[in-house]
Amino acid sequence: MPRLRLALAQMNPVVGSVDANTDAVVEQARAAHAAGAHLFVTPEMVLTGYPIEDMAYRATFIEASRAAVAALATRLVDEGLGDLVVVVGHLDTAKDATLANLPDRLGVPKNQPTNSASVVTGGRVVARYDKHHLPNYGVFDEFRHFVPGDETQVVQVKGVDVAIAICEDIWQDGPSAAADAAEAGLLVVLNGSPYEAAKDDTRLELCARRAREGQCALAYVNMVGGQDELVFDGDSIVVDSGGELVARAGQFVEELVVVDLDLPAATAPMPEPGTRFHGLRVERTIVSTDHAEPVAEPLRPEPAERWDDAGERYQAIVLGLRDYVRKNGFRTVLMGLSGGIDSTLVGAIAVDALGPENVFGVSNPSAWSTEHSLGDAGELARRTGLTLDNVPIAGIFDTFQESLHLDGLAEENLQARIRAVIWMGLSNQHGHLVLACGNKSELATGYSTIYGDAVGGYAPIKDLPKTLVWELSRWRNAWAEQRGETPPIPENAISKEPSAELRPGQLDSDSLPPYELLDAVLDAYVERDLGATEVIAEGFDPALVERVVTLVDRAEYKRRQYPPGPKVSRRNFGRDRRLPITTRWRESL
């Protein structure tokens, strides 16, 4: 049985930075080669970054990506890495044969872009696979941006047949079955698979199932890092043909995993031209047939430990914020610190992501701010080392009111907007990125001020319902205690009753149902997309459901009228372009 030494590069590319991404691939390939690897695999679209959205259509960008693949082949040889077999993800343009086979009913995006993986070795591109299944749901728009491939690529490396798939290809039926039929010994899968909360261990289960179905080992290489609206969590996996876990990379960290696999020698003959499995043409390329039998213990690094549910969410938010700041050319952030739990948690997250020297808080007390609010913000600053400034708003508020004479909600919102003007002024003057501190329960119900507390370039906890804001705050403090550190979050910020403090004695519970109930209904109506009648059928009080649904629908209208606020996503962490379901239509209850 031939032994293959496989290197999986769990990398963090930057969308659009083709040169820097290529440099990073070469660096990882160098390390893999030094570790004696034969086969080196990157994440999906590592050369361009992912997701590239409508940049896929730009001819000059496609050309830059193609040129980067060719340059990579040459550079690997120049650096003495020419014998390494590299499978690299990139943007390309569809093959003529693929275009000729497209069903009549499918449109073709401009310049025929493809989501591709090239096999590069010996200074040449020896094979290219184009992703078949283009996901078009949730955060994915790939069917819009790419032409689907219609070939299966099998490459013989050191006497082992290696098949290739990209991400969604193994979530749908098709290519892994084709890999099986093509009798491959190993299926390598390049991924840009974003983190989802409470996904359980779906990926490992899927990899194990596909390995057993295909009767071949499977190596799943994922991207890591925050990119725009998404956070990729890494967690790359290798399983054997029985579906048993062989290796696993960490979550939310860059890592190179090198592992030995003993795999069946290739025996399948070259297929007849035009052979098809599951509707896909099979292409076969021989890179190297020589192989050595194992003589020593195989290299088997210990699988990485995984975070628990709360830890996973917290790390996803920290990484998403850090990369958003860095990839957009910022260094420092600024946020309003009210002493409430939302902005307090955001302050702690920002310090974890960027270091205390890069985090700036502002307290903006009004006539109705309570003493403990200022005290709690100050306590957070003392514990974490972030810089806290104080700009009271009462005088500015009075000057506005001399002209405007607003009352009620308009008067409440005025205070929130004055604060936002101050944050943005400091942002423009000093170059800080403003963070919005709203949580998902608030944003979904519209319990926030457009152009007020909703202001900011990034909203770290916008995917956390209020009940999870409390849970992650407690988790963060407990994690500090485990490590013998000072818990960053003042206990009073966690335990006090939530209030917007925009009028005397105001409490969230004046306007909203208790958060435990609210979050449960939001989970059904927003996350799980149920209709109101279906939510009631789950056993919730009809009056409560009617109240929450009305709040969400009105908030949705408000967001539409005033696009600004951070958008509420469903399950995906990080940022999300898509609004929750458009609630223009009201069911009669």
Added chain:
Amino acid sequence: MPRLRLALAQMNPVVGSVDANTDAVVEQARAAHAAGAHLFVTPEMVLTGYPIEDMAYRATFIEASRAAVAALATRLVDEGLGDLVVVVGHLDTAKDATLANLPDRLGVPKNQPTNSASVVTGGRVVARYDKHHLPNYGVFDEFRHFVPGDETQVVQVKGVDVAIAICEDIWQDGPSAAADAAEAGLLVVLNGSPYEAAKDDTRLELCARRAREGQCALAYVNMVGGQDELVFDGDSIVVDSGGELVARAGQFVEELVVVDLDLPAATAPMPEPGTRFHGLRVERTIVSTDHAEPVAEPLRPEPAERWDDAGERYQAIVLGLRDYVRKNGFRTVLMGLSGGIDSTLVGAIAVDALGPENVFGVSNPSAWSTEHSLGDAGELARRTGLTLDNVPIAGIFDTFQESLHLDGLAEENLQARIRAVIWMGLSNQHGHLVLACGNKSELATGYSTIYGDAVGGYAPIKDLPKTLVWELSRWRNAWAEQRGETPPIPENAISKEPSAELRPGQLDSDSLPPYELLDAVLDAYVERDLGATEVIAEGFDPALVERVVTLVDRAEYKRRQYPPGPKVSRRNFGRDRRLPITTRWRESL
């Protein structure tokens, strides 16, 4: 040759208002029946409104749409309209046979929604067609939201074979060819086709070409009205089998077109079960075979006159604004009136859309506002009758600066943001929708203040480059003169040099290239999606291109960091969800 009296209902449905839309269909059907029509055709998805985006996935919404079709069938009989043959657009769920035929590589959206047209007559739904070609480019996301149909429906009405298609189906090859092969005498096409500037007469040319290809008459029924980001322009068309224009509805108005067509009698036999044309199963239904030969002159209404290019754009903006305000439950609008041409044109448009009694302007002079600015805003108010208020900002500005001490750009932005706080305060107090007055040249280059002049729920002229702002202003005044009315726009607002007036003596030309050049480069780089090297190849000065591309890319970053501003679309009028090309990647020039 049988004569068919055809009624096309160019309607303006509201997304989500299933009951009101159904009522409107019945009302139009009543008028069509009274006019002696045999066949009545609505626009695409008229019962649910269009586009419904991710509401397509909600099971209870699909059910409501299906129930509306069934209720419509009953109601037509109850109202004595049971003999009318109604082709009505709606949301449905895919047929089992269609799902079984889907290619392996295509995902299926949740609850299998379809974009459908049902044939309703005699109290029953006798046939249902599902759209085949689901556009997935520009403003369309249909492949994401719907399952494609795989049947061609031919329905015999009064002895004439009538085939059905929906919108994109005739822009791609396929169904019209199938209609030809099925030997239909008439192809009816239900549309939700948005207005595009400078589209020329593409639709008439396409209808004529498909009619000649299919050797059958073609009736193209379009939606009209503003819906969210889109404006539908109507302009429904009937051509004969030679491609000659027979009837045409007006642009930007609701209308019922009734016309007589002399068409070949159906001769094709019922097809064998399983017959396919162009990959589509052919279904044939006989509603009525009886027909009378023509005895009098056919009913042939005069085709509507069309607007010229500038008039078309102006009417599209007026209708888009009117429907956005109305469909979102507002009645009045408020905008900052600086005396500059952008806000002046928006004021004139708002008065045309909503009447002067519903339009409120605010002047917010600063220490650096010029005399003529206030004078020009006042002159607009006198000419149009809108209400103008005056809230100076110098005092508020000074109070902010006592705490903040901002300078440079931060100080300029502070003024713009104070204005926005005033507008939003008045909006919250009085219920006005705030209009943002930025033009496309400004927005594309980032020459505006996030949370300042970019604030607003709707941005009427965000698709107009500055040179077109001037052109439409002149057009509006000339149109008034033609009709013997007072030109609404003060001449000085058109002729003076553009300035943001955020520092003494400031002019746009300090920061931007001359607008004629700027707009030409923006057209190439943003509208036509060319790479920078391709723009230079068109003959523009490389230094100018470099400057504009840098401005656009930086503005794009700014929009990403601060999502709020109205987004810049490409060719579509109204609002557009999509950003221009994501410019994370910079070409080396």
